[in-house]
Amino acid sequence: MTDCIFCKIIEGKIPSIKVFENEKIIAFLDISPVNPGHVLVMPKKHFKNIFDVPEDLLCETVKISKKIASSLIKAKLAQGINIGINNELAAGQLVMHLHVHVMPRLENDGFKHWQGKAYPKDQAEKIADEIRKAL
Numbered sequence: 001m002t003d004c005i006f007c008k009i010i011e012g013k014i015p016s017i018k019v020f021e022n023e024k025i026i027a028f029l030d031i032s033p034v035n036p037g038h039v040l041v042m043p044k045k046h047f048k049n050i051f052d053v054p055e056d057l058l059c060e061t062v063k064i065s066k067k068i069a070s071s072l073i074k075a076k077l078a079q080g081i082n083i084g085i086n087n088e089l090a091a092g093q094l095v096m097h098l099h100v101h102v103m104p105r106l107e108n109d110g111f112k113h114w115q116g117k118a119y120p121k122d123q124a125e126k127i128a129d130e131i132r133k134a135l
Contacts, residue, residue, distance in 0.1 A: 006097035010044050024057065025064045027102075034103040034111050037077035041065045042099040049087040049098050058098075065100045078104030082113075 008014045020027035030038040047053040072078040082103040086093040
């Protein structure tokens with residue numbers, strides 16, 4: 001995709017600091033990290049997000065994300081790990097190329113986690129039923 005910044009990085013048109021690469025997957029340091037060592041892992045082939053990517057490639061992407069997460073712990077760059085995929089603008093996806101954030105976490109690092117909300121009265125079962133029907 002010609003206007004995708006991640007495709008340009010994959011093609012070598014924009015520099016990045018790679019930490020992993022094989023024939024299908026690339027991983028490089030995020031330029032705006034939550035903490036040092038924050039890595040983006042993605043398929044080299046362009047897919048918008050989790051809804052578009054074939055399952056086998058998604059599995060490979062997650063497998064590499066796990067390997068990178070373990071390496072961050074082993075290298076003592078993290079005490080814990082957050083792994084996230086933002087899908088669509090409403091969920092915070094800014095680059096429309098599927099990518100997994102592997103975010104090193106340190107105790108008291110100040111990074112805020114989302115705040116949950118309770119279900120409205122008698123709504124949890126109704127919502128669960130809607131999800132089950134859509135499956």
